[in-house]
Amino acid sequence: MKLQRKSGLQALTVGAVAISGALLLTGCGSDNNSGSSSPSSSSSASGSSTANASGISCVQGQILASGSSAQQNAIEAWVKNYQQACSGATINYKTSSSGEGIIDFNQGTDAFAGSDSPLKPEEVAASKKVCATGQGINIPMVGGPIAIGYNLPGVNNLVLDASTIAKIFNGKITTWNDKAIKALNPSATLPSTKIQTVHRQDDSGTTDNLTKYMHGAAAADWPYEHAKAWAAHGGQAAAKSSGVSALVKQTEGSIGYFELSYATSQSIPTVKIATGASQPVEATTQNASAGIAQAKVVGTGSDLALDLSAAYTTKADNAYPIVLVTYEIACDKGNKASTLPLTKSFLNYIASDSGQQQLSSAGYAPLPTEIATKVRSTISTLS
């Protein structure tokens, strides 16, 4: 009797071990399917378009899109406005990451994808399978400043330049009263606290863009190539911008980077950048737009990929140099006939003046006029 009870219990624990192991592993495995398991891009968009009071020319139907979380808040606001103005239209933007968005797009499940860096050549090549007669192109849509936030009680209006920022994040400057920081902030009383740098633990377009800036503006002090993964040693890592900003908020003597909205919402002071302009430049949406205005279009044909390197080294007044631009990725030709009308209509709306004006309130930077004009004409040629 006892024997039986015991072996029953043992069998139970064996089973539990096996099941928990299986659950664990399916947990790892199922991640991989998230890109491919989404239902195939959907459904019909009837071509009937009507202009309405809000200036949106409505198209009904349903489209799927996915990608960058950097533009999540902007897209959410736009989708809400569009769907309010146009009953019968459904735009489903799944926020994942730029990488997953591009994979979804190249598997044909997305009408358009959002990405915080332009397509790589091999990704363009892969897109030709989906865009029967054309290829995937980058359409810049949402600009944003990357703020350098810090936690240093008693010090406001901290000013740094590209070289000191790179040295701090690279561990070459380790205390707040370092000579280089003192020289940029002659009137501030800087403590001798050690600097705690905070960077992203997950791979991220924000890291990619910050390291592009540091490498572009101070290559001697940031010897690493730009990358989505943090290349330097030392410092602390936290998950996502929310984790980085929370850690900066929590830790005295810390400095980190995140999108401006995180600094605003938690009232974390941000660094003003000494760019060589007459005044150090503050991280604001307006200044970021001025920074992006320095960028050159390097995409060919209807592709509008931007080269931001001119923005990193700009000396123009009120032009904030640490900026990122997210792109919407669609086919130039060969978009699916079922999704094209709504895609075009939605992109038209978000690139329009009224669409772009929404951005500043969410901590993003509207596209500068010159680029916005090119974007609109590109969208009108999508087919």
Next chain:
Amino acid sequence: MTTIETPPAAAPPRKAATVTRAGDRVFAAMSRGSGILLLVVMAAIAVFLTVRAASAISKDHGNFLTTFEWTPSLNPPVFGIAVLAYGTVVSSIIAMLIAVPIALGIALFITHYAPRRLGGPIAYVIDLLAAVPSIIYGLWGALFLVPHLKGLNLWLDNYLSWTVIFHKSDPNSAARSLFTVGILLAIMILPIITNVSREVINQVPKMHQEAALALGATRWEVIRLSVLPFARSGVISASMLGLGRALGETMAVATVLSASPVLSAHILDPVGGTFSQNIVAKFGEADEFGRDALIASGLVLFVITLLVNGAARLIIARRKEYSGANA
């Protein structure tokens, strides 16, 4: 060691089943099917992991087992699991060192010391701990535990720095270390170890305990002489279940740990990483190759888990003769 004699349990005589009904056959088929399905699923997972992992490892320009960095997107790709394996094992060991004694203590308290009025509610509260999602543990860990562990970190660094393990390179850095992760994991695996241990301890024959009492044993001696030997293998099983969860825990670790490709013996330093934490951090922006590389690391975790479970079975098998299970 055991001086208690029990009469051998009379096994009920088994009769060969002479009559089979449809229900018997259906049930037998169903249970056999479930067993086979489990094996098929496990085999499918193993094959999937192996195929994807092999293609990634063959293109790795570093040594997969000894490289610290995880940079499969570089050209040439270099990635390795040294830091991840170390971090996974160390954080799990810390968790086990904290959780197993406490869980055993709680289980014994509920079954042998607490008045019935108190034991029930305590068991219930422990069950509640198991229902908290791991991301909540992670947020609690990052926002509450990390700042509040600063004092303990400084104390350990001050007085135990000579042990090397408790040396902290930068006393000011936040406590987002393998040590903190271990504490958090200990809280997370406490309920499963406690519950299974409690069940096992409840199975200890009353006769053994009463016999010990009759021989003049104190309550502690009863536990030491009759309860623990009988429950040992069950408690080891319970601990292994907990260890399985600790090895694979993802979100809580990713939220708390400050991951970086540094392998350090100082468990208070905010460096290191674990398999699942690395997967969740790198998966989002990984391309096809990067995903295969992450799957390869998942395979290593699979193997480690298998080894741990195998070791546990071995221990249980060797302990069997002392365990009282043969009583």
